[in-house]
Amino acid sequence: xxxxxxxxxxxxxxxxxxxxxxxxxxxxxxxxxxxxxxxxxxxxxxxxxxxxxxxxxxxxxxxxxxxxxxxxxxxxxxxxxxxxxxxxxxxxxxxxxxxxxxxxxxxxxxxxxxxxxxxxxxxxxxxxxxxxxxxxxxxxxxxxxxxxxxxxxxxxxxxxxxxxxxxxxxxxxxxxxxxxxxxxxxxxxxxxxxxxxxxxxxxxxxxxxxxxxxxx
Amino acid sequence: xxxxxxxxxxxxxxxxxxxxxxxxxxxxxxxxxxxxxxxxxxxxxxxxxxxxxxxxxxxxxxxxxxxxxxxxxxxxxxxxxxxxxxxxxxxxxxxxxxxxxxxxxxxxxxxxxxxxxxxxxxxxxxxxxxxxxxxxxxxxxxxxxxxxxxxxxxxxxxxxxxxxxxxxxxxxxxxxxxxxxxxxxxxxxxxxxxxxxxxxxxxxxxxxxxxxxxxxxxxxxxxxxxxxxxxxxxxxxxxxxxxxxxxxxxxxxxxxxxxxxxxxxxxxxxxxxxxxxxxxxxxxxxxxxxxxxxxxxxxxxxxxxxxxxxxxxxxxxx
Numbered sequence: 001x002x003x004x005x006x007x008x009x010x011x012x013x014x015x016x017x018x019x020x021x022x023x024x025x026x027x028x029x030x031x032x033x034x035x036x037x038x039x040x041x042x043x044x045x046x047x048x049x050x051x052x053x054x055x056x057x058x059x060x061x062x063x064x065x066x067x068x069x070x071x072x073x074x075x076x077x078x079x080x081x082x083x084x085x086x087x088x089x090x091x092x093x094x095x096x097x098x099x100x101x102x103x104x105x106x107x108x109x110x111x112x113x114x115x116x117x118x119x120x121x122x123x124x125x126x127x128x129x130x131x132x133x134x135x136x137x138x139x140x141x142x143x144x145x146x147x148x149x150x151x152x153x154x155x156x157x158x159x160x161x162x163x164x165x166x167x168x169x170x171x172x173x174x175x176x177x178x179x180x181x182x183x184x185x186x187x188x189x190x191x192x193x194x195x196x197x198x199x200x201x202x203x204x205x206x207x208x209x210x211x212x213x214x215x216x
Numbered sequence: 217x218x219x220x221x222x223x224x225x226x227x228x229x230x231x232x233x234x235x236x237x238x239x240x241x242x243x244x245x246x247x248x249x250x251x252x253x254x255x256x257x258x259x260x261x262x263x264x265x266x267x268x269x270x271x272x273x274x275x276x277x278x279x280x281x282x283x284x285x286x287x288x289x290x291x292x293x294x295x296x297x298x299x300x301x302x303x304x305x306x307x308x309x310x311x312x313x314x315x316x317x318x319x320x321x322x323x324x325x326x327x328x329x330x331x332x333x334x335x336x337x338x339x340x341x342x343x344x345x346x347x348x349x350x351x352x353x354x355x356x357x358x359x360x361x362x363x364x365x366x367x368x369x370x371x372x373x374x375x376x377x378x379x380x381x382x383x384x385x386x387x388x389x390x391x392x393x394x395x396x397x398x399x400x401x402x403x404x405x406x407x408x409x410x411x412x413x414x415x416x417x418x419x420x421x422x423x424x425x426x427x428x429x430x431x432x433x434x435x436x437x438x439x440x441x442x443x444x445x446x447x448x449x450x451x452x453x454x455x456x457x458x459x460x461x462x463x464x465x466x467x468x469x470x471x472x473x474x475x476x477x478x479x480x481x482x483x484x485x486x487x488x489x490x491x492x493x494x495x496x497x498x499x500x501x502x503x504x505x506x507x508x509x510x511x512x513x514x515x516x517x518x519x520x521x522x523x524x525x526x527x528x529x530x531x532x533x534x
Binding site for chain 2: 060098099132134136141175176177183185188
């Protein structure tokens with residue numbers, strides 16, 4: 001992709017295949033988000049949880065990927081989180097099978113309750129972009145992408161380490177219905193995220209034991 | 217906490233209540249109207265009207281027509297009418313178990329029962345000597361046929377001991393369902409016991425041929441067979457060389473999501489590993505081959521129907 005863009009003028013860009021330009025935009029948006037997070041971060045008190053996301057849609061696919069979640073020390077720290085996640089069936093049900101390869105790009109805002117507790121409920125609002133790859137041109141008549149709008153609520157287990165384990169149940173407000181929208185965009189999903197606060201520079205051995213630092 | 221506990225108990229009690237709809241006598245399921253194939257099977261099934269075919273008759277193609285979930289033999293009546301009593305092929309309309317009778321019968325039927333109706337008719341025709349048997353299936357019957365292929369039913373039952381070869385089978389799937397358009401079906405396991413049944417929006421006149429009330433037990437069965445076949449397609453299904461399969465799918469479908477065609481096309485390969493035949497049909501009707509009682513039928517809809525009927529009746533001879 002880089003090679004293509006280096007040798008491409010603005011006029012030529014307009015002539016690129018339709019699917020190239022959105023993917024470049026997506027990459028730029030994600031990169032800008034990451035840079036903004038990293039630039040504004042303070043290693044001592046801001047939080048950047050990076051980890052893996054394991055997602056299962058009820059009566060459909062498992063879709064796995066990555067998750068990033070950021071809380072700024074100056075803006076409701078450790079309560080308000082902004083996140084990005086990418087989950088795909090390529091790393092789930094569609095891995096080495098004939099299931100449809102589909103991708104979910106989500107940005108989110110979450111509110112975590114019960115600061116300094118081990119068990120922390122949270123609610124989250126997500127939006128983003130969904131795309132499915134039907135491979136064959138004969139299916140170009142079918143909708144293959146959609147805006148994502150969902151909400152999920154769940155529980156985060158905050159350990160004495162920078163490790164967080166969160167699980168939630170979510171609902172997609174936009175789904176396919178046979179007349180519009182991708183057919184494999186289903187309403188209910190649940191997910192498990194295992195993440196590590198990469199701004200936490202404290203040596204592992206210096207982390208206080210769980211009962212001293214956090215309340216149950 | 218006490219309130220939450222009380223509400224939970226009330227919800228569970230509500231969910232546990234038996235919910236049976238009151239069905240008008242003029243509707244299918246009310247106990248008065250029955251599918252006509254039950255009272256006059258010879259008019260619908262060649263296995264009944266002609267159980268001892270001559271050697272020449274045994275070579276004539278038989279097309280077993282199978283209807284979808286909540287439907288009845290009515291779904292393929294137009295194909296029989298269009299065929300106009302031809303002697304080139306026979307039409308055999310199968311009624312799936314639990315369908316075309318009463319709500320109670322439908323409620324207790326399983327997808328294995330529905331599938332057995334198709335299997336039994338095929339086995340009966342084979343035992344009577346018919347050697348050229350094809351299928352024209354719509355909606356959920358397509359799902360059942362895909363399962364029959366994947367589970368190896370034909371590997372055992374299509375072998376002709378007289379010729380020492382497999383009988384050729386043509387299978388035509390019209391608006392197959394693997395993914396439902398109504399995604400709430402995926403929640404039937406949770407919502408079903410609370411609802412008891414759901415209703416469908418049948419057009420005027422359709423209530424005599426399609427169940428209006430859908431028991432949650434059968435919706436759960438539908439979800440089960442969809443999951444089963446989706447898994448089979450994900451793992452890949454290779455057709456044996458004696459089975460020809462073609463799919464016709466409306467590009468917009470309020471019942472069977474068109475993405476079902478993608479799953480079938482990707483998951484099923486011919487015996488040589490090639491792609492199966494598929495037509496994406498410019499239609500927004502579920503089971504576009506049945507236009508009777510469908511409101512606002514257009515010239516294009518009629519053209520699509522005739523195309524499918526012509527294509528099916530041409531390909532059975534290839």
